[in-house]
Amino acid sequence: MNAEVNKEFIFNYLSGKSTALQKQLLDEWVKNPANEELFYQWLVEYEYRQPQYLADVQEATERFFAYADQAGEHFNSEPLPEAGFPVRSRLWSWLVAASVAILLVGSGALFKDHLTYQTYRSAYGETKTLILSDSTRVVLNANSSLRVPRFGFGSETREVFLSGEANFDVSHQSDNQKFIVRTDKEFEVVVLGTEFTIYARAARSKVILNKGKVQLNYREGKSRKQLMMKPGDLVTLDSSNHIRQEVTAQPEQYAAWKEHRFVFDDTTLAEFAEIMHENYGIRVLIEDKNLAQRTLVGSFRAESPDELLEIICRIFNLKMVRNGEVVKLVE
Amino acid sequence: MKDAHRSMYGIAEEEKESSPVPLPHLRSSEPGFAVSSDDELFIRKTLADNPRLGVELLYKRYYQPMCTHAVKFVGSREVAEDLVSEIFFRFYSQNTFLDIDTSYRRYLFRTVRNRAYNYLRWDLSRKAELSEASQKPILKEQQPDQISQFEELYHDVEEAVNKLPVERRRIYLMRKFDGMKYQEIADELHLSVKTVDVQLNRANQFVRGLLKEKWLL
Numbered sequence: 001m002n003a004e005v006n007k008e009f010i011f012n013y014l015s016g017k018s019t020a021l022q023k024q025l026l027d028e029w030v031k032n033p034a035n036e037e038l039f040y041q042w043l044v045e046y047e048y049r050q051p052q053y054l055a056d057v058q059e060a061t062e063r064f065f066a067y068a069d070q071a072g073e074h075f076n077s078e079p080l081p082e083a084g085f086p087v088r089s090r091l092w093s094w095l096v097a098a099s100v101a102i103l104l105v106g107s108g109a110l111f112k113d114h115l116t117y118q119t120y121r122s123a124y125g126e127t128k129t130l131i132l133s134d135s136t137r138v139v140l141n142a143n144s145s146l147r148v149p150r151f152g153f154g155s156e157t158r159e160v161f162l163s164g165e166a167n168f169d170v171s172h173q174s175d176n177q178k179f180i181v182r183t184d185k186e187f188e189v190v191v192l193g194t195e196f197t198i199y200a201r202a203a204r205s206k207v208i209l210n211k212g213k214v215q216l217n218y219r220e221g222k223s224r225k226q227l228m229m230k231p232g233d234l235v236t237l238d239s240s241n242h243i244r245q246e247v248t249a250q251p252e253q254y255a256a257w258k259e260h261r262f263v264f265d266d267t268t269l270a271e272f273a274e275i276m277h278e279n280y281g282i283r284v285l286i287e288d289k290n291l292a293q294r295t296l297v298g299s300f301r302a303e304s305p306d307e308l309l310e311i312i313c314r315i316f317n318l319k320m321v322r323n324g325e326v327v328k329l330v331e
Numbered sequence: 332m333k334d335a336h337r338s339m340y341g342i343a344e345e346e347k348e349s350s351p352v353p354l355p356h357l358r359s360s361e362p363g364f365a366v367s368s369d370d371e372l373f374i375r376k377t378l379a380d381n382p383r384l385g386v387e388l389l390y391k392r393y394y395q396p397m398c399t400h401a402v403k404f405v406g407s408r409e410v411a412e413d414l415v416s417e418i419f420f421r422f423y424s425q426n427t428f429l430d431i432d433t434s435y436r437r438y439l440f441r442t443v444r445n446r447a448y449n450y451l452r453w454d455l456s457r458k459a460e461l462s463e464a465s466q467k468p469i470l471k472e473q474q475p476d477q478i479s480q481f482e483e484l485y486h487d488v489e490e491a492v493n494k495l496p497v498e499r500r501r502i503y504l505m506r507k508f509d510g511m512k513y514q515e516i517a518d519e520l521h522l523s524v525k526t527v528d529v530q531l532n533r534a535n536q537f538v539r540g541l542l543k544e545k546w547l548l
Contacts, residue, residue, distance in 0.1 A: 016486040023479035030478050040437045047396035053408060055398045061390055064416055068423055
């Protein structure tokens with residue numbers, strides 16, 4: 001017998017496609033403890049991929065601990081009797097009624113999402129580098145999240161969901177498979193091997209292309225629109241998806257945050273305040289309207305939001321009044 | 332709630348990254364499934380420091396696949412969920428996790444397969460005709476000698492259910508899998524309760540008949 005027991009073999013076996021001979025081979029193979037571990041690992045994966053139904057894990061967990069904590073005082077004092085069947089009657093049924101109210105809060109959608117996607121989040125002030133399974137490199141800027149499908153990513157499609165800001169260096173696949181970045185702003189970017197930055201924050205969205213070619217699909221009003229971008233293109237979408245296209249000589253400066261550099265190009269202090277909030281969760285208040293409209297030009301390196309604030313204050317000769325996460329800038 | 336969810340799948344999610352280093356577990360071919368045998372390391376450490384939290388992590392990670400696995404044997408999601416919760420309860424309350432030197436996954440899935448296997452056999456025997464039952468010894472918990480017997484059993488269950496006429500199968504699944512009441516099924520399908528009852532009896536007899544011969548020796 002020289003057939004190889006691998007994941008495909010096990011998946012076939014679990015779905016009932018094995019012959020008697022293959023079953024026998026498996027029975028031998030699994031006697032090796034390392035193989036047995038592999039078997040259970042693949043079994044879990046198989047059950048995640050081909051669920052019979054989706055259990056409500058959140059609700060079940062709450063119910064479980066409600067029971068376990070309540071029974072906790074008996075722990076270790078008296079061993080539980082060896083459980084015989086049936087199981088239904090004793091432990092769990094009384095809890096059903098008690099937990100209905102909690103269950104209805106609706107973790108269903110959330111959970112389903114959780115099951116299907118792996119979510120990567122960066123905290124305020126933190127950048128995160130991810131290498132996806134297709135070797136695409138993603139750098140998440142602060143306070144951003146990327147959802148990647150757990151199953152099927154790279155097999156038929158490559159689709160990810162971004163909220164916040166990220167720089168993508170997309171790997172090129174031999175079958176020219178598309179890579180799609182979706183956002184919740186009713187626009188998406190379709191790419192072939194390329195590097196670009198997407199910014200999809202509350203107020204507006206931006207796509208900056210460094211290399212390669214991308215197609216931007218977006219919705220303006222009721223119509224679906226498309227736009228092809230070339231390297232150096234900078235496209236800005238405002239909150240109603242009105243589009244503005246321009247060419248920038250330094251597309252890389254829009255991903256300067258990757259190196260803790262901050263590039264400002266006629267950025268108003270009001271916009272700066274917004275950036276501080278999006279990236280660091282710090283509220284910067286500028287009450288003086290004239291001051292808020294003054295603009296910043298230049299590139300700064302700063303390791304922390306405090307350092308950046310200090311630089312800005314020095315440039316404009318401002319005073320910082322700090323109160324926790326709220327910083328007031330005054331002349 | 333979200334934070335608890337986030338901790339469910341991997342170690343890397345738990346560790347704050349200070350510098351941009353690629354997350355190691357992302358290199359495996361499917362997102363979300365680490366190939367490393369150390370994928371439970373974080374849970375193992377947590378169990379040592381804070382058993383309740385460790386059990387919660389394990390529960391969130393394996394409850395879904397354990398239930399969906401067990402239900403293939405026992406047919407009812409309610410029973411499947413109870414079996415799984417009981418296993419976790421023992422695991423937690425009797426500190427079983429302290430004695431496990433293989434992966435928790437292996438322990439939990441071996442246990443759930445054994446329990447589900449025995450439940451199904453008990454269920455089959457329980458419903459045997461009275462005259463038959465008196466002649467048979469009471470089933471003891473037992474573990475098959477070969478791992479393939481598990482798959483063979485639930486594949487037989489699947490096959491038996493699949494052989495039911497379509498309408499009868501539908502009623503059978505509503506009752507067995509969803510745990511619906513006779514009246515609810517009757518209302519939904521616009522049938523009389525009596526019809527539901529007759530259909531269910533025939534379905535049960537048929538499924539049991541197919542399974543008993545092979546599995547109740």
